[in-house]
Amino acid sequence: MEKQSDNSNTGGQPERFIPTELDGARLDKTVKQHFQLPWGKARTWIDTGKVFIDGNCVSDQAFSVTAGTRIELRMSQPKTRPEPRLDPQLVVHFDAEVIVVNKPSGVMTVPHPESDEEETLDRLALEYLRAKDPKAVSNRASLGVVHRIDKDTSGLVVFARTYAALKALSEQFRAHSIERRYLALVHGRPKAQSIVTRIARDAGDGLRGSVPEGSVNKMGEELGRHAVTHVEVLEKLEGSSLVACRIETGRTHQIRIHLSEIGHPIIGEKVYVRGFAGELIPAGRTMLHAERLGFIHPGSGEPVSWTEAPSKDFQKLLRALKRA
Template sequence: MSEELDGARLDKTVKQHFDLPWGKARAWIDTGKVFIDGNCVSDQAFAVKAGTRIELRMSQPKKRPEPKLDPEAVVYFDADLIVVNKASGVMTVPHPESDEEETLDRLALDYLRAKDPKAASNRASLGVVHRIDKDTSGLVVFARTYAALKALSEQFRAHSIERRYLAIVHGRPKNQTIETRIARDAGDGLRGSVPEGTVNKVGEELGRRAVTHVELVEKLAGAALVSCRIETGRTHQIRIHLSEIGHPIVGEKVYVRSFAGEAIPAWRTMLHAEQLGFIHPGTGKPVAWSEPAPKDFQKVYKSLKIKES
């Protein structure tokens, strides 16, 4: 290898040395085709020293890349399902209007294929039972078999799934149950609640029933930590309901509606799916998990707690 590439990353070295596009250079590294002084190296960031021998062995069997999902994010998995603690900033599943490829369902499937390679269910995509927003952190379950998908989906439809979220909101909401009908367009171009009996041009009733139970957990400076248990799982349900009662979530950028107070700054919506419980589709026994809010959520909470004290 030439002196000018001394200390360069392996992916850059392969790209320039063999005159390859970035994608192909990285793919050959990931699949175990790049050898340095006779040893296979699959770390793209590996620093290559001048004078080493670098070669491509195209006949090498493909090496599956290491899964990109943080192993600590996997809360539980078995032959029927996988439960993951999703980080904020990751989409749960692909969206038709986004070209994002590293969605949680795909990352989780890659993890399972690496850690449980003999499972027959690895040949298919994971079954999507529910979703949480890209900015929201917390617990998500995927089904690994059709039977598990069917059983879990039935529980979600029956509203028997236990789902509890933590949110930091503006103001001090009262303990209450919010029940509305949420429509794709509440009249202002955004999802929101519409009066019962509202119909469209062809007489179809707009909106679907949405129920959120709100409990005040702790008073903070100009804000509050609340717990939200949802019976239904409408898109953006908690964000919409909290905004409509005058207490939008800190960091909320869309559903602020007529909120006239001073917005508390945050880099994302302060919403975390803390608890998840259901009847296991394989054993028939109740299972439940709880995950604390991540560091970014805790940082905002602690800041507002200090100001309140």
């Protein structure tokens, strides 16, 4: 026998049966009509897990309903969130002001206008925070970006969770007081040195690179921006070296450019090779890792720092070069 529509509330919770005229209708349309709601509220209730069909939570707005089944609203039902896609082991630290993540290679730090990649590190980190720290008032619409590392590069990145943290960290980056140390596997055997140049978007060959001091464009404006990289040789290997780079400035591709310009491009480098005459050692990516990150915490005012070992592919190549 067909069930009749029941528009009464039981125990303060509205419980109704879906009438024949809505047989096969979308769930959002059914919720809108049954409970006389605007479209937006009907869809929000579905998205937040408040709509139950025959006792089962249904969060698909396009779900096709069947006449005679019971539709129920459970207003106290908490919203269920999917498990975050970011590997929890990559989250080095988070608190009310910041989150520090050990970025894997192959992931963009932030979206790029010329890329349609959606799983960028900032979005994955925000998704993680909303799942693991759902009541935080600092779950902004987006994380504050104060620096970034290349897609191929692995290592430590910090994002701000509040405007105050974003401002404080940005000031430290502008003052070059942030501690940043990178590890790189490079071709050949460089000497320990400090590289100080001006890096321009086009060094004359269509690529970013250093330009002579005092170079100007057609408007008489000085070309390039001041860039400083301190290079330390950690280990000499077969036809290559393990080096540490401490940067005072954070120009785009700075380490890659500077190491290439002194004749020792990073292993795996595909852009900044600039006439390197030796045999290139093959690698699946640019072997550059942001090993250490330190700054004054925007909340406590105390110095904080983290160190993360290179990823497995970096260490595997390092071991192979040692054996050779």
